[in-house]
Each structure stands twice: as C-alpha cells, then as structure tokens.
Amino acid sequence: MNNSTNSSDEIIVIRNLVKKFHSLHAVDDVSLTVGAGKVVVIIGPSGSGKSTVLRCINHLEVPTSGEILVNGVKLTHNSHDINAVRAEAGMVFQEFNLFPHMSVLENVMAGPLIVKGMQREKAREIAESNLARVGLLFKKDEYPNKISGGQKQRVAIARALAMEPKVMLFDEPTSALDPELIGEVLEVMKGLAKDGMTMLIVSHEMSFAREVANEIIFMDHGKIVESGPPEELFERPREARTRQFIGQILR
Amino acid sequence: MFNKESDTSDTSTRQSRIAPSLERMADWPWWLIVAILIGLIIVFQIVTNQRMSNIFAAISTGIGITLRVTFSAYIIAVVIGLFVGLARVSKNRVIFNIASFYVEVVRGVPILVLLMYIAFVAVPLIAEMLGARTRDFPNELRVVLGLAIAYGAFESEIFRAGIQSIEKGQMEAARAVGMSYFQAMRHIILPQAIRRVLPALGNDFVAMLKDSSLVSVLGVEDITQITKLYAASTFLFFQSYSILAFIYLTMTILLSRLIRTLETRLSIHNR
Numbered sequence: 001m002n003n004s005t006n007s008s009d010e011i012i013v014i015r016n017l018v019k020k021f022h023s024l025h026a027v028d029d030v031s032l033t034v035g036a037g038k039v040v041v042i043i044g045p046s047g048s049g050k051s052t053v054l055r056c057i058n059h060l061e062v063p064t065s066g067e068i069l070v071n072g073v074k075l076t077h078n079s080h081d082i083n084a085v086r087a088e089a090g091m092v093f094q095e096f097n098l099f100p101h102m103s104v105l106e107n108v109m110a111g112p113l114i115v116k117g118m119q120r121e122k123a124r125e126i127a128e129s130n131l132a133r134v135g136l137l138f139k140k141d142e143y144p145n146k147i148s149g150g151q152k153q154r155v156a157i158a159r160a161l162a163m164e165p166k167v168m169l170f171d172e173p174t175s176a177l178d179p180e181l182i183g184e185v186l187e188v189m190k191g192l193a194k195d196g197m198t199m200l201i202v203s204h205e206m207s208f209a210r211e212v213a214n215e216i217i218f219m220d221h222g223k224i225v226e227s228g229p230p231e232e233l234f235e236r237p238r239e240a241r242t243r244q245f246i247g248q249i250l251r
Numbered sequence: 252m253f254n255k256e257s258d259t260s261d262t263s264t265r266q267s268r269i270a271p272s273l274e275r276m277a278d279w280p281w282w283l284i285v286a287i288l289i290g291l292i293i294v295f296q297i298v299t300n301q302r303m304s305n306i307f308a309a310i311s312t313g314i315g316i317t318l319r320v321t322f323s324a325y326i327i328a329v330v331i332g333l334f335v336g337l338a339r340v341s342k343n344r345v346i347f348n349i350a351s352f353y354v355e356v357v358r359g360v361p362i363l364v365l366l367m368y369i370a371f372v373a374v375p376l377i378a379e380m381l382g383a384r385t386r387d388f389p390n391e392l393r394v395v396l397g398l399a400i401a402y403g404a405f406e407s408e409i410f411r412a413g414i415q416s417i418e419k420g421q422m423e424a425a426r427a428v429g430m431s432y433f434q435a436m437r438h439i440i441l442p443q444a445i446r447r448v449l450p451a452l453g454n455d456f457v458a459m460l461k462d463s464s465l466v467s468v469l470g471v472e473d474i475t476q477i478t479k480l481y482a483a484s485t486f487l488f489f490q491s492y493s494i495l496a497f498i499y500l501t502m503t504i505l506l507s508r509l510i511r512t513l514e515t516r517l518s519i520h521n522r
Contacts, residue, residue: 060423079431087429097424101442114438115429156424163429 009036010069011167011198012057012089017066019052019222026052028222030066034167037196041209041230044219045245050202053219054169057200058082058089071166087115090160094172096152098144104131104155105140111163123162130158134188150181154188161192168192170201206249210234218242286500293497302487306494309481313474314498320395320473321463325456327399332406337436339411350407357404363465366397370469394466402459409451413444449517453510457503464499474498 012034019027027049034040042050055061057068059075059082068075070085099107108127112118118126131137134154139147144155153173160168170189174182186208193199193212203209209216210230217227218239226233226242234250237243296303338350357365370393375385417440425435467476474495482491 058427060427083429083431086427089427091424091427093420093424093427095418095420097418097420099421099424099439099443101446110425110438111428111430114434159428 010034011036011038011071012200013067013069014053014057015067017053017056017068018064019049019056019061020064025222027056027063030219030222030224032217032224032227034198034200036198038214039193039199039201039212040215040217041201041203041213042217042219043203043206043209043245043249044225048219049222050219051171052222054091054171054200054202057169058086058091060091083115087163088166090157090163090165090168092153092156092160092168092170092173094175096144096149096156096176098152098155098159100144102143103140104136104142104144104147107144107155108159108162111159115163126162126164127158130161131155133161133191134158135184148181149177150184153177153185157185157188157192167198167200170199170203172202172204174203174205204249206234206246218245220245290497290501293493297494303490303494306481306485306487306491310474310477310491310494310498313472313477314502316391316471317460317463317473317475317502320391320398320466320471321456321460324395324398324402324463325459327395328402328406328455328459329452331399331403332408332410335403335407336410336414339407340414354404354407357401358408362398362401362462363468365401366394366465366469369393369397369400390469390471391466394469394471398459398462398466402455402462405455406452409448409455410444413448413451414440416447417443446517449514453507453514456510457506460503460506461499 010033012032014030014032017027017030018025030049030053032040032053042053044050052061056063057070057075062077063075071088073081073085073088075081075085098104099110102110105124105127108130109120109123112123112126113120116123128137128140131140134157136147136151136154136158139151139155144152147155157168157173173189174185177185182205186205189199189201189208190212201209201213213230215227216230216233218225218233218237218241220241226237226239233242234246237246293303297307298304335350335353338346339354341347341350360368370390374388374393374396378385378388414436421439421443422435425439426432430438463473464475466473467479470476478491478495482488485491
C-alpha cells in the first residue's frame with residue numbers, strides 16, 4: 001500500500017532469540033529474517049514456541065536474550081523504543097481482543113486517536129478506509145458483541161492496519177473461528193499479501209500457507225527445525241520431524 | 252407458612268381448592284407490606300401528632316449535614332480508591348507495597364476507631380506540623396476525612412477487582428496498537444472495569460450513608476447526633492429513635508432505587 005522509504009529491505013531481523021519461562025525454554029536460539037513485502041508463515045505443533053517468537057517481536061513477552069530489530073530499530077527495554085516498534089508492527093490475536101466498549105469504528109480509530117494524537121476527522125477517515133479494506137464499513141456503528149467471529153477478526157485486522165504498520169504479525173488468526181468463518185479472514189489476509197504487506201503469520205492453515213507464503217518456518221520445541229519455500233517444505237521436507245508433522249496435519 | 256398448613260391438611264376437595272390462593276399469598280412480600288405499614292403509621296403520626304412532628308422537625312434539620320458528610324466523604328473515597336486500586340495492580344513494588352499497607356491497615360481497624368484516631372491523633376499531629384491549631388480543623392472536616400480514608404480502602408479493593416477482571420488480552424491489544432500503560436488503562440481497561448464494578452460502588456454509597464451516623468460520636472450534628480440529644484433531653488426515646496430509623500430507611504431505599512436506575516441506564520447506553 002504505502003511505498004516504504006526505508007532503504008533496508010529486512011523488516012524483521014531476529015538473532016539468537018531465547019525466551020525462558022522459569023526453566024522451560026519456550027524459544028531456544030531462534031534466528032530469522034522477514035524481508036520487505038514477504039509473507040512468512042511459522043508452523044509447528046502447539047507449545048513449539050511459535051506464538052512466543054511473535055509476541056517477543058513487539059515485546060508482549062520480554063526476551064531472555066538475543067536481538068530483535070524491527071524496521072532497523074533495535075528492541076531494548078527502553079519503553080520509548082518499545083512503543084516505536086509496536087507502532088511499526090500491527091498485531092492480530094487469536095482471540096481478536098476487540099475493545100467491547102467501543103463501536104467497530106471507534107475500535108479502529110483508537111490507535112490513531114490515542115497513540116498518534118490525530119484529529120478526530122482524520123482518524124475517522126483512516127478508520128473508514130481500513131474498514132472498507134476488510135469489507136466491513138457497513139458494520140462501523142455496531143458493537144463487537146453484535147458481529148460474527150470472522151467479522152471481529154477482520155475488524156481487528158483493520159484496527160492494526162489503521163496504525164499504518166510496516167509489518168503485520170498474526171498469532172493464529174483463525175484458530176478461534178468456526179470453520180465456515182475462516183475463509184473470509186484468510187481472504188482479507190491474501191488481499192494484504194497481494195498489496196505487498198510484510199507479514200509474519202503463525203497458522204495451521206496449510207493450504208493458505210502454501211498459496212500465500214514466500215517462506216515456511218517449521219518450529220518444534222522452541223527451535224527452528226527447517227525452513228524454506230512452501231513447495232519445498234511441503235513436498236520435499238528434509239527433516240524427519242517435519243515430514244512427520246506435515247504428514248499428520250495434511251491427513 | 253400457609254403453604255405448609257394446606258399441604259398437611261390436604262384431605263377435602265374444598266381445602267385443595269383454597270390451597271392455590273393461599274399458596275400465592277405465601278409468595279407475597281409480607282416483609283415489605285409490614286414495612287410499608289409501619290412507615291405509613293409513622294408518617295401518619297408525624298402529620299397528626301404534634302409531639303411527633305416536633306421530633307421530626309428537629310431531627311430533619313440534620314439531614315443536610317448527613318447528606319453533605321456522605322457525599323463529600325464518598326467522592327473523596329472513590330478518588331482515593333481509584334488511585335490506590337491502580338497502585339495495587341502496579342508492577343512497581345514500592346507503589347504496590349505502600350498501597351497494600353494502607354489497604355490492609357485500614358481494613359483491619361473498625362471505622363469508629365479509625366474516625367477517632369484521625370480526629371484525635373492524626374489531625375492534631377498534622378495541625379502541629381503545619382503550625383496551626385487543632386480547632387482550626389472543624390469536626391466535620393475531620394470526620395469526612397476519616398470516612399473517606401476508611402472507605403477509600405474498600406473502594407480500592409473494588410477497583411482492583413474490576414481491573415483484574417478485565418481479560419489480559421485487552422491490555423495486550425491496547426499495548427500492541429502502541430498505547431502506553433496509562434493510555435491503555437485510561438481508555439481501554441478502566442472504562443470496562445468501572446462499568447463492571449458500578450453495582451458494588453453503588454452499594455458502598457448506601458453503606459456510607461449509614462456509616463455517616465458514626466460521626467455523631469465526634470459531636471457532628473447529623474441526624475443521629477440530633478436524635479441522641481433530643482431523646483436525652485425529652486426522654487422520648489421510642490419516638491425519637493423510631494423517626495431516626497425511619498429517616499435512614501427512607502433515604503437508603505430512595506438512594507438504592509436511584510442507583511439502580513442509573514445502572515440500568517448506563518448498561519443500555521453502553522455495552
């Protein structure tokens with residue numbers, strides 16, 4: 001959508017990320033990069049640390065060690081940097097987490113209004129254009145409890161987009177949805193990919209991953225087991241563990 | 252009561268035909284009927300009986316002070332409660348411990364004792380530090396302070412519980428959009444939390460109205476104090492205290508009605 005003036009084409013760089021919960025290594029020495037305009041999908045069994053990697057990127061989890069750069073800004077404990085990074089990285093949660101006391105439009109306006117201190121009219125414009133982008137402008141005056149799960153997740157995507165992020169992080173965006181509602185969310189995400197949005201997605205939607213991803217990363221026990229382009233990883237996985245997982249999930 | 256009788260003596264058809272209506276009567280709010288009756292008798296007495304109307308006129312001069320003490324102490328208590336409640340969910344250990352000290356100490360001391368402590372110990376101490384005289388602080392101010400500090404601890408627990416009842420994902424979503432902790436609290440967490448604790452806050456408002464009677468021990472001329480003095484000088488204990496109870500009851504019932512109306516209105520307008 002907006003042409004990035006950033007000269008570096010690596011939007012996310014993670015080097016040797018480690019996250020420990022007490023003695024458990026949730027993420028164990030993970031390194032990855034996401035280039036501008038690329039779509040990277042992380043797959044793996046539950047508890048493999050996929051979501052934790054995602055949550056470390058905008059500091060919802062504090063990394064134990066390692067280095068994370070988002071759009072060239074290094075993530076430190078400094079709260080100023082953290083807020084800067086969060087504004088660059090839109091996040092979509094499994095449970096949507098819409099603000100129930102605000103209308104759909106207000107949900108999407110909240111970021112521009114509160115974080116950027118934007119004028120109300122300008123914020124409304126941005127919110128409406130992003131709601132139109134996810135096809136929900138006609139629901140703008142509804143409250144979150146009046147719309148379906150799929151619509152909620154599309155509003156959540158619009159809310160993240162309203163901050164005009166450099167990258168979108170999706171944490172199992174369709175896992176809490178009824179099967180018949182998954183499609184509409186994936187369609188929106190495909191649209192974003194087509195528009196050149198950089199995305200890092202944790203998902204179990206294999207056909208979606210195969211269609212949209214530039215790269216698939218397979219994680220298990222906090223480590224990256226294998227990564228590569230989708231056709232390679234799905235058709236000719238090198239590791240036995242990957243083969244086993246893909247065999248199970250495609251059955 | 253009627254119910255049981257009709258059950259045990261359910262032999263003839265005539266009785267079983269009567270039973271349903273008796274059963275329905277058993278479900279009536281008898282307590283309310285009795286309460287209303289007593290209330291009507293008291294009102295009737297006040298209107299018709301010169302002595303009773305004198306008592307009522309005397310006591311009702313204190314209603315202003317009772318309401319003033321209640322409202323001002325409650326507003327201060329809610330403000331204290333909000334900030335202490337926020338402090339109690341703070342990750343900053345110093346702030347958390349200071350707030351916890353306040354809450355635990357105040358909740359562990361009877362309100363009456365706390366009132367006397369603040370009026371006779373804390374305020375004189377502060378007065379001395381400020382180089383002022385203790386009697387520069389009117390009694391009403393001291394009791395308002397005392398009630399506010401006591402109830403501030405209760406309200407803070409209500410706010411804390413409300414804040415903690417909001418799903419973790421709300422804070423995460425707010426932070427992920429880029430809001431600071433305080434922006435998220437103010438715009439996302441508190442609006443939801445306050446709506447959830449409104450009934451509890453309302454209850455405490457009514458409780459504050461009742462506990463405002465404690466200020467009488469410090470000589471503040473609220474309705475309780477006036478009744479105490481009036482009864483002691485006229486020996487009309489039964490009449491005086493009946494009217495006092497009647498006034499409190501009327502106020503608390505009206506107040507709870509008002510609060511419930513406000514609550515429903517809020518829940519309609521905001522989801």
